[in-house]
Amino acid sequence: MTTNTNSGGFRGRAREVLLAAVRGLVLALVMPAISILCSVLTAVSVALIPIGVGIVTTPRILEAVRDVADVRRRLAHEWCGVRIPSAYRPVPANASPWTRTLALLQDPQVGRDVLWLLVDMTAGFVTALLPAVLVFYPFEGFAVAAGLWRVLGDGYWYGFVPVSGQATAFAAAGLGAVILVAAFRYAPALLTVHFNLTRAVLDTGQGELVERVRVLTETRKDAVDTSAAELRRIERDLHDGAQARLVAMGMDLGTIEMLLDKDPEKARQLLAQARRASVEALGELRDLVRGIHPPVLAERGLGDAVRALALRLPVPTEVTVDLPGRADAPVESAAYFAVSEVLTNAVKHAGADRIWVDLHHREGMLRISVTDHGRGGAVIGAGSGLAGVERRLGTFDGVLAVSSPAGGPTMVTMEIPCALS
Template sequence: MWAAKVREVATAGGRGLLLALISLPGAVLCFVLSAVSIALIPVGVGIVTTPWVLTGVQAFANWRRMLAAQWGGVRIPANYRRLPEGAHPWARTFGMLGDRATWRDLLWLPVDMVAGFVTGLLAAILLFYPLEGFVIALGLWRVLPDGFWYGFVPVTGQLSALAAAALGAALLAVSFTLTPRLLHLHFLVARLVLAPGAGELAERVRVLTETRRDAVDTSAAELRRIERDLHDGAQARLVAMGMDLGTVEALIEKDPAQAKELLAQARRSSADALTELRDLVRGIHPPVLAERGLGDAVRALALRLPVATEVTVELPGRADAPVESAAYFAVSEVLTNAVKHAEADRIWVDLHHTDGMLRVSVTDNGRGGAVIGAGSGLTGIERRLGTFDGVLAVGSPAGGPTMVTMEIPCALS
């Protein structure tokens, strides 16, 4: 039991020393670089450097989260807003600066410089400082300069050196209780600043609720559209075809020629109804998507475009059907926008899956100027992706090119 306790205290003291040595220079470096980079945003330099600097700050904070869980048993959740890989630097910069988690990281840096450094250093001092008292009692007092103090004990001879050893023993006894607690306190301070607050989590729930409600409303509108298309299209043709066949039945003996003509008309109506049903089914869930997956479905989509389109697919498996459907129709909407509004003559589509993310980027060489806003088709795409906790980023400066990047968290079969 005592061996385990000694090992626990020694480990806590060593870890506290490591944290003290890293907290101060690491936090100072991250804070200075962040402040300089953000200050340079108005002159344009910060637009490029800020995402890289803030990514480094996130990595530093996440490393501390990992240590908090492994060394202190303190869980510090991360709630960063995801940004697609291909997002434009401007979108990445202001996307990260618009994230509350980023500002929590920046607020934590000066706290770590002071409270983090002090708690880590105290955990180490309480363990290692008593050793100096023992060494003094063993004879180090003979080479110490006059006027040397160990704590509140002036060391002038062997007797005072023994008093220093007694003080060291008392401090060592205290360290058995306080050193692990100071290390734990170090991580509690980090959690106090880094963990998302209840208001932020409530906002997250609100956003997810809205995206789910939008998905339900969209599904209801889609069902109404399907019902209307069936009623006005295929159903009307089938009713007319039934009436023609009834007339044919009445005329088959009296007027074979007219009956033959009506049969030909019924055949054309059946072909038209079948075409409309196929188009309707393709609009709900394209057969090629169900049979061959997202990559081939997007390739088939590209073949029907009047613009030269290059599709690159690196998908080692298939996502769930709802995810594939959302990605397919999102790509379809972006391609339609590129053809109708961007005046592009070339489009590139890239689909790949890495780190648990389905990433899709659509780039065109059109006139640019695409924005996410009310009345924009991109807003509908953003809501569609939001149903699956996905994100959308658009880089479209005036004059082009336009790059739309979409990410959906998913696993592939």
Template sequence: MTIDTKNRGGQREQRLKGMAKGAARTLGLALVSLPASVLCFVLSAVSISLIPIGIGIVTTPYMLTAVRTYANWRRALAAEWGGVRITPSYRPVPKDANPWGRTFGMLGDPATWRDLRWLLADMTAGFTTAVLPAALLLYPLEGILIAIALWRVLPDGYWYGFVPVSDQTSALGAGALALVLLFLAHFLTPRLLHGHFLLTRAVLGSNRSELTERVRVLSETRRDAVDTSAAELRRIERDLHDGAQARLVAMGMDLGTIEALIEKDPAKARELLAHARRSSAEALTELRELVRGIHPPVLAERGLGDAVRALALRLPVATEVTVELSGRAEAPVESAAYFAVSEVLTNTVKHSGADRIWIDLHHADGHLRVGITDNGKGGAVIGAGSGLTGVERRLGTFDGVLAVSSPVGGPTLVTMEMPCALS
């Protein structure tokens, strides 16, 4: 009985704290969002209106970038405070685009206009839904104070809600109304906070727009996959033509010469025969390297974990590999992950100046995750001719993502993630 009473008391206290926290969050959100939304909308509208005279060409990209940053902050709050996830779907703007291209590229993005519509909604209905939870908590406090003593100093004709306060009895009525409002606040505060973020999602994120963006991303990754496959076929053709094929042709010519000299000059024939044998061994080595570049035998036979371990053994840098996989992914996923890891490691060895690398490979929440960390000089970025751009495209073909954290001075952390199931 005592334990049950304590539990109920603890739960009541926890609910009250949650209500107070929710009210404080929404009050802070209302106080920040109203001026921020008004300022962002007004400055964006002014900047866009100045485009015809040329000033807006320069200022608009900066203003719209600020609006996107502010909208992304609110998306993060929606996920953290309300459990409402709002996926951003901005079209990429080339970093080397001129001001004209950046301005009209951003204005041609439907997500930009959703942001501006959201600013209007946020300063009106959004502000109201953010203020209400705080009002439902603070207004009852006023009624309780009136019931205790504040009614003595109130002016004549003062109303608390629908209760006119003139004496102790009416003040107690105001206090009773305050308790009812406080009781309602207990249930409505989390719902209003959640409703505020649902309103944000309704304007900032659209299922139709997300589907359109999804189709666009898939179209781009499909095009990248086709281009990558064509480039890979050209590389294989070039390697065969310049390597193994050339050696086999030379070996055939040597064998023809040997056939002609085998009776006239046996010593010279034996010398050419030894050369042909070396050429055949070199051609076989090149063919094996070519096959390994297409699909490593260790990957097919032993799986991704052992293939990455074998890859790490060939590096000139001390490398530690941690693998936690309970099964094998599909062959295309394993191949994409293997070559992505290989390319990242190649870039690390060439450019980072690191003397130690850590590789973590595991599967969790339906995703294959690979983390590659080095203690090099840092400064790695995606884009601008970086090899990481190819890795990002390779992963994008399988709906994967690439994230890079590489401050100047290091360390560098490259994280790759692809959705997949293990057999």
């Protein structure tokens, strides 16, 4: 069994080395020609801008350069796991050719792309070719030892070995074996070096910033949509609940005013009815306020608010809190309603007989985990409650992770970066 395992590992490594060599050879043979062509076209097009021709051709050529760079980014990730971020500035779709040309020429990422073309046809060519040389060059040494030396002219060198007879041919084969061993160990790493060189040139250092702006834009939109939906819910609840009851109370009081002298008994009945309506309206208003911002959360903090939430659940829930202070009110509110949604899901869908909630703060991170021994299978999907929780947390750079294999248990972990007072 051990021999088979070792053999499988050797074959896998040999395949990886051969793939690195072939891929490097393809890059070395194909991409420099494309880079030279793109460089020449870019230079000519930019030079023609003063006479107007370049205004039309430059945007198309620079966009083609971007496509070539994107191909290299994709290959870097697929072949070697090297991520090369891009940070292109948006160009208006309906902009004039001059505006597009100016925008592209002022884009630092486009400038990096053009610089990369020059690097790719020089240092990039060498680093891409090295894995292929290490893998395939040894076979020339083996061929020399097998008799190729007889047909080679005087003065032939294999590496640093002058080949003049069978003995020196065997020395060439020995050198080839050493190179092949080095290829077996270093060829994939050399291809990774090529892509790291590509990343060093193409990465403007703004990729993370661009991704950050994109995430913030999405979370801001989600926050606005959520706030609008919440306002509509409050308006609907007030209109259908407390407002209707208060209108009915006003009508009852008007009737009571007219009946005080004519029918005191009926007036007393209406007064009792108005009193009950006032109690119900007050209860609905309290529920509405609790849905907006629970008083216990404002007064006692997140830990006690979650404990109060757990007490209202029909499932036994154990809450562990280790919070030495309080977070900002918006963070506490987001965390509270996120926990509330997760607990609601656990009660409604998981079929759990017990739930555990843990809240603690470590190294600037509020971490909340909710665990149940229900049926499992929870996923973050579009339209699900967990997707809403993820959007709510994303507003504060928070993250949501769900582990829920079929059959359970389910663990939902939430993290929000924040400081405690």
